[in-house]
Amino acid sequence: MTKALENARFDPETDEAVWIEEDYCAPPLAMERAEVLDDYFEDITIVEEDVDETTGWKRIEELPGLWDEVLDTA
Numbered sequence: 261m262t263k264a265l266e267n268a269r270f271d272p273e274t275d276e277a278v279w280i281e282e283d284y285c286a287p288p289l290a291m292e293r294a295e296v297l298d299d300y301f302e303d304i305t306i307v308e309e310d311v312d313e314t315t316g317w318k319r320i321e322e323l324p325g326l327w328d329e330v331l332d333t334a
Contacts (some may be wrong), residue, residue, distance in 0.1 A: 261292050269323035277301070277326045282318035 261281065283289055288306045289297060297304060298299040311319070 263298070266327075267317070268326035269320045270328075271320075271323055276305075278323065279319050279326075280311075280313050280320070282313050299303045 264279045264281045268277050271278050281292075282293065283292075285291060289304065293304065315316075
């Protein structure tokens with residue numbers, strides 16, 4: 261989870277944070293939401309597309325880094 265959030269991207273078309281996280285919990289990200297995600301994100305959408313982690317990151321690699329965007333607007 262730490263690696264995923266450190267490498268999170270910002271989608272300027274939707275104003276959303278995006279990242280790739282392989283998760284096998286039901287519901288997805290249940291433990292992560294309870295521990296940290298619900299403290300920082302209001303709405304989390306899970307895309308349950310069958311894509312391996314490497315392919316997923318390649319899909320979003322051109323988007324700007326989330327934390328670069330946060331620091332630029334601070």
